Amino acid sequence: MVAIIFFVLLALPPSFSNASDVEYHQYRGADIIIQYEAPLANAAAKIAEAYPRIKTQLEEQLALQMLFVPTVVLTHTKDEFRQLVRDDLTIAFAVPRENLIVMDYSKLDRTPYDLLDTFKHELSHLLIHQNIESPFIPKWLDEGVAQWVSGGVADIINPEKKDILKQAVLSDALIPLRDLSLHFPQQSRSLVLAYLQSKSFVEFVVNEFGSEKLVAVLESMQKGVQIEQAVYKHMAVDLALLETQWQQSLKKSYSWPIYIADHIIWIVLFAAAFATLIGYIKFRSRLKKYRDEEDTDDFAEEDSDEDRLT
Numbered sequence: 001m002v003a004i005i006f007f008v009l010l011a012l013p014p015s016f017s018n019a020s021d022v023e024y025h026q027y028r029g030a031d032i033i034i035q036y037e038a039p040l041a042n043a044a045a046k047i048a049e050a051y052p053r054i055k056t057q058l059e060e061q062l063a064l065q066m067l068f069v070p071t072v073v074l075t076h077t078k079d080e081f082r083q084l085v086r087d088d089l090t091i092a093f094a095v096p097r098e099n100l101i102v103m104d105y106s107k108l109d110r111t112p113y114d115l116l117d118t119f120k121h122e123l124s125h126l127l128i129h130q131n132i133e134s135p136f137i138p139k140w141l142d143e144g145v146a147q148w149v150s151g152g153v154a155d156i157i158n159p160e161k162k163d164i165l166k167q168a169v170l171s172d173a174l175i176p177l178r179d180l181s182l183h184f185p186q187q188s189r190s191l192v193l194a195y196l197q198s199k200s201f202v203e204f205v206v207n208e209f210g211s212e213k214l215v216a217v218l219e220s221m222q223k224g225v226q227i228e229q230a231v232y233k234h235m236a237v238d239l240a241l242l243e244t245q246w247q248q249s250l251k252k253s254y255s256w257p258i259y260i261a262d263h264i265i266w267i268v269l270f271a272a273a274f275a276t277l278i279g280y281i282k283f284r285s286r287l288k289k290y291r292d293e294e295d296t297d298d299f300a301e302e303d304s305d306e307d308r309l310t
Contacts (some may be wrong), residue, residue, distance in 0.1 A: 022077050031055075036074035040105050043074055047119055054120045061149050062124070063215045064131045064222070068099045076106040089156040089188060094122040096129035107157060114153075121150035132221045138181035141227065143195060144202030145218070154195045164189060165196040169247075169254040177201065177243050204246045209235050255293060 008262045015282035027034040027044055032051045036044040055066050075081055081104040085093065092103040101122040108115045124146040128137060148152050168174050175185070175194060184194040205214055215235050 017089065022075070022080065024073075030071055033069060033071040034074065035071065037076060037105075040074045040076060043105055043109075043115055044072075046115060047072060047074075050116050050119070054116065054123060058120065058124055058127055058149060061211075061215075062127060062145070063219060064127050066127050066130070068126070068130055070126055071100050072119070073100070073102045074105050075102070076104065078104070078106055087186075087188065087191075089191065091157055092118050092122050092155055094125035094129075096126055096134075098131075099126055101126065105297070117150050117153040121146045121153045121155065124149050124209075132133070132218065136221050136224065136226065138177070138227060139183060140177050140180040140194070140198040140201065143184075144198035145214070147195070148202045148214075149200040150208065152199060154199070156195060164193050165200060165250075166254045168193055168197075169250045174247060174250075175209070177239075201243070201246050202248065204249060205235075205242070208245075 022037065024035045025038055025041065025044075027036070027048055029048055029051075032048060034044045034047055058064075059066055080232060082088070084102065090104075091107040092101065094101050101119065103115075103118060103122070105115070108118055125142060126144055128145065134277070163175070164200070175190065175197060177197070182197065186193050202214065216234040217230040220233060225233070227251050228239045231237065231242060235242065237245075
């Protein structure tokens with residue numbers, strides 16, 4: 001069945017909902033709805049088939065129940081998606097109040113696993129927000145947990161391939177978690193750093209206290225407990241102190257000697273290239289000096305010949 005995405009008018013800007021030439025097919029199952037552009041039928045089928053398994057995984061990982069029917073929109077029309085997110089890093093986003101997930105398949109067709117991992121990431125956002133009221137869950141926790149349950153996948157393109165977190169640690173430029181509670185920065189580099197910090201902090205909590213403590217914090221927040229109180233209740237540590245401990249662990253992992261050791265090959269290549277450049281500049285300088293001396297000698301000989309003729 002061909003359909004336009006009229007049911008997401010409240011969630012999406014008119015420029016997307018009223019697209020003139022983009023038609024969407026619809027899959028409507030008992031517990032999921034998928035709207036997709038015609039060429040993405042296989043991708044829609046993968047999501048429909050995997051949904052029961054992913055739903056069960058998330059409910060078990062987070063100890064939360066999924067009592068809603070999600071709607072997934074799959075598009076590969078870049079211009080439309082670009083109008084929604086206003087940047088080139090975002091590959092998908094969730095709209096909890098509409099139980100809606102929108103995914104740009106043009107950025108998700110590199111491996112058969114990216115689609116499902118990204119879907120799981122976005123679905124975890126819906127699950128978290130359906131169980132915990134928005135004022136109670138800071139954005140860094142929302143994003144950190146979503147990356148944790150989806151194996152590190154984020155809403156943006158491959159942030160793990162960047163050295164931004166290491167550089168921020170070495171330059172003492174980490175963003176305080178309190179500044180990431182309501183929203184993430186818009187500037188690309190800071191946005192990537194916010195995602196990396198969120199993932200790193202949640203992984204630190206899991207490694208130090210166990211996943212059951214993180215889940216217990218979420219359960220307390222589901223009952224209306226603020227995160228500071230929930231963390232202290234289940235981990236016996238202030239959130240601010242926990243953040244400091246996490247930062248200290250990063251400094252141990254990302255010290256200058258370790259950073260240099262990790263990049264020694266590039267440092268050596270850069271040094272070799274720089275030495276070659278300096279050598280070339282010196283060679284050109286000497287060659288120019290030699291030619292200038294030759295020109296001076298030739299000029300002197302010409303003057304001498306003229307003197308003899310005179």
